[in-house]
Amino acid sequence: MRFLLLPLIALSLVACQAPASAPAQPTAPVQTPVYSYRVVGTYPHDTRAFTQGLLWLDGHLYESTGQIGQSTIRRVNLEDGEVLQSVSIPRGLFGEGLVDWGDQLISITWQDGVGYRWDRATFRRLGLWRYDGEGWGLTQNGREIIMSDGTHELRFLDPATLTERRRLAVTDNGVPVPRLNELEWVNGEILANVWQTPMIARIDPASGNVTGWIDLTALAIENGSGSDNVLNGIAYDAQRDRLFVTGKYWPRLYEIDLVAPSRGSVDSR
Template identity: 55%
Template sequence: MRRGLLLAAVAFVSAPLAARVPVQVIQVVKAYPHDTRAFTEGLFFRDGMMFESTGLEGRSDIRRYRLEDGKVLARVALPPNLFGEGIVDWKDEIVSLTWRNGFGFRWNLASLKRGRKFTYPGEGWSLTRTDRELVMSDGTPVLRILDPVTFRIKRRVTVTADGVPVQNLNELEYVKGDILANIWMTDRIARIDPATGKVKAWIDLSPVVAQQQSSQDDVANGIAYDAKGDRLFVTGKLWSKLYEIRLLPAR
């Protein structure tokens, strides 16, 4: 999740990855350009456009760009003292988190004009949504299910694999009734049952991670889904490509 926080990576429980949860491999359908300066924290696809948030103090922004060539069409910078985190669309707004500041913002989806601020306890890592609720990760095994208007916590779901809590839940995306979550500092995505928190499968991103990762910072992080076109996209921090992938049957 963060630059150089190796101690947090140690907290990741390796047992679930080696246990009985099935593994799905991927097939790359197409590769698109991605800004190698973008420290990707959040990603979603809407109305034919990709929306992305980036992190690092002094470099955090929210941007809208064309998928086909990566051209940025609109961008807004966060105040330089903030570390930007996950984003999600809700109606005509973008909801965004910051890492350790305890607050986030609502932005106009069309203009990217910043609106009101809201607060939350603890860290903010990522956001996704269902039709009725927002889902938030904070690096722990616990996902917060939130009211999209008040940001009030409605309930919590603990994510487990074979009964073991899964640490470092990072970027999220809601896809066909499941929550997909990058596991920070690994090449895996967890496919999570939102009702029980159980990991139904691991998605193995190692083929694309091997092409893109050259340091501890440029890890896989970023999942977006085009529901209309049934297309799934992944990328990572400082990666040169954003990949459209197809999930193959679990083994």
């Protein structure tokens, strides 16, 4: 999972419709909106957690962590960061994304092509499933499991069999956006961390277009400058409309509101 950094906010020239007798003229470059944020809550986060997946469920955070020999699935108390329940994934594997489905949790691994089903209440391992390529992030839209694999494509999986139904290419003004990592479904759109950057993409799940970027540069700087201490972890509390973000080995987890780029007001999720 090591790539050169590429520009995130892609620009494109869009041709105007011109009379047949005149050549088409390009318009000014179109820039994808960049959202800022307002911190409304700060909470402790385990600095030993190489955060891979994050979700909010039943009044708690559920988190998956990575690194061989350190990969876990855990249930965490928001207020004090205490790990209430934890299970290690099988030895020798590098844990990645996590998602809930029914009474289960589903997790994936990085380069081993194997994922696991866990009983959500007991964390008992129920079974495994296999996939081609790498596994990075997971979320769900109520009908399908959505998986990232480090490319610019998202895979949509059948929740019952976890077989692939289709793929969605993610682009910003027509330019592919690679390194899509941790995912979260928020009010009909997909939020995706872009690995080794302080940016979160807001993705239209119908078209794959990036409709906006969330710039969390200040939070990333505040929580460490190491190559591993990157932004990664998005969770959404739909009942209370709360958006949480954190990063790998970060000492803090944040609740944030989004601030629209043009009018400077809090974005309504």
